[in-house]
Amino acid sequence: MIPTLYWQDDVVMILDQRKLPARTTFIACRDMKRVIYCIKTLAVRGAPAIGVAAAMGLVLAAKAVKLKDPAKWAERFRAQAEVMRAARPTAVNLGWAVDRMLALVAGAPEDPAERLALLRRESEMMLAEDVAINRAMGRHGAKLVPKRATILTHCNAGSLATGGYGTALGVVRAAAEAGKQIKVIADETRPLLQGARLTAWEMVDEGIPVAVAVDGAVGALMSKGLVDLCVVGADRIAANGDVANKIGTFNVALQARRHGVPFYVAAPLSTVDMDTPSGDLIPIEERDPAEVLAFAGSRAAPGAEALNPAFDVTPNDLVSAIITEVGVLRPPFNRSLAAAKAQSLT
Numbered sequence: 001m002i003p004t005l006y007w008q009d010d011v012v013m014i015l016d017q018r019k020l021p022a023r024t025t026f027i028a029c030r031d032m033k034r035v036i037y038c039i040k041t042l043a044v045r046g047a048p049a050i051g052v053a054a055a056m057g058l059v060l061a062a063k064a065v066k067l068k069d070p071a072k073w074a075e076r077f078r079a080q081a082e083v084m085r086a087a088r089p090t091a092v093n094l095g096w097a098v099d100r101m102l103a104l105v106a107g108a109p110e111d112p113a114e115r116l117a118l119l120r121r122e123s124e125m126m127l128a129e130d131v132a133i134n135r136a137m138g139r140h141g142a143k144l145v146p147k148r149a150t151i152l153t154h155c156n157a158g159s160l161a162t163g164g165y166g167t168a169l170g171v172v173r174a175a176a177e178a179g180k181q182i183k184v185i186a187d188e189t190r191p192l193l194q195g196a197r198l199t200a201w202e203m204v205d206e207g208i209p210v211a212v213a214v215d216g217a218v219g220a221l222m223s224k225g226l227v228d229l230c231v232v233g234a235d236r237i238a239a240n241g242d243v244a245n246k247i248g249t250f251n252v253a254l255q256a257r258r259h260g261v262p263f264y265v266a267a268p269l270s271t272v273d274m275d276t277p278s279g280d281l282i283p284i285e286e287r288d289p290a291e292v293l294a295f296a297g298s299r300a301a302p303g304a305e306a307l308n309p310a311f312d313v314t315p316n317d318l319v320s321a322i323i324t325e326v327g328v329l330r331p332p333f334n335r336s337l338a339a340a341k342a343q344s345l346t
């Protein structure tokens with residue numbers, strides 16, 4: 001599998017996911033501004049991958065701040081960190097990674113080279129940890145998958161959306177590695193086609209049979225008994241278990257409930273935001289209407305406006321379970337999430 005992002009000497013290399021699957025090109029980021037450009041334009045996307053990219057971007061920012069006085073240096077670095085935090089609003093992993101780097105700076109050595117090395121190591125650790133967490137999630141989630149199963153997923157919560165292996169697709173991979181007969185239905189995921197372009201590409205590369213369906217087909221497919229379970233990722237999970245994920249996820253969950261299909265969310269605990277009590281308080285990114293109004297390079301619906309919320313919130317009562325690195329969490333989620341978060345801090 002091609003890496004999503006990595007360090008090459010002092011340069012952050014980011015796979016340009018906007019070009020996939022047609023071309024595999026990397027963007028060389030030498031400053032934080034370039035990393036932010038990649039995050040905003042979705043060259044790098046998916047909650048955990050955005051978090052790692054933010055950490056790497058802050059290493060570049062730390063290097064660029066040349067102030068000698070440690071207090072002034074920290075003040076400038078903190079200001080840069082806030083610019084990074086604002087790059088995209090919904091995925092809480094971005095703010096989580098920024099806070100982790102800020103906490104490190106608070107106790108960091110004053111020697112600039114040592115300080116920089118510390119931040120660099122932290123960003124590398126986050127990347128490695130993310131893959132390990134995804135594998136753990138995969139092991140827990142695979143137990144929920146029958147021996148033969150068709151799994152429907154929405155958007156791309158795969159290797160490309162993370163440091164590697166994936167969250168929802170990590171569960172798919174782990175089930176396949178355990179010898180189960182898995183087929184995947186990838187919702188195409190309008191308007192930017194993360195399902196058709198990215199999930200299908202990852203599954204074909206993995207040798208796992210995959211069919212792409214238009215987003216509106218979910219109900220029809222389930223009514224014919226063609227879906228055994230749904231597994232999706234998350235951008236932010238509120239303390240009560242409400243789940244923000246790619247626009248269209250809520251529809252999948254509603255159809256799953258209507259047809260008695262289990263609806264699972266696979267996400268690391270870094271995606272759980274205990275400071276946001278419920279889903280209605282999660283900020284939802286509104287993206288450029290042009291993403292909706294352009295089709296195959298030409299303008300669709302001339303004269304019309306567009307609504308383009310990038311995410312929606314699935315209420316916790318539609319979620320069968322949340323698969324995390326510490327295990328499968330069941331309702332009531334306010335209790336199971338709080339316990340898992342407390343466990344992860346010990």
Ligand SMILES: CSC[C@@H](O)[C@@H](O)C(=O)COP(=O)(O)O
Pocket residue numbers: 042045046047048091154155156157158161162166167168194232233234235245246247310
């Ligand atoms: C493991 S990724 C989980 C989510 O981040 C994913 O499902 C998603 O909604 C990504 O949205 P995107 O706008 O492509 O960043």
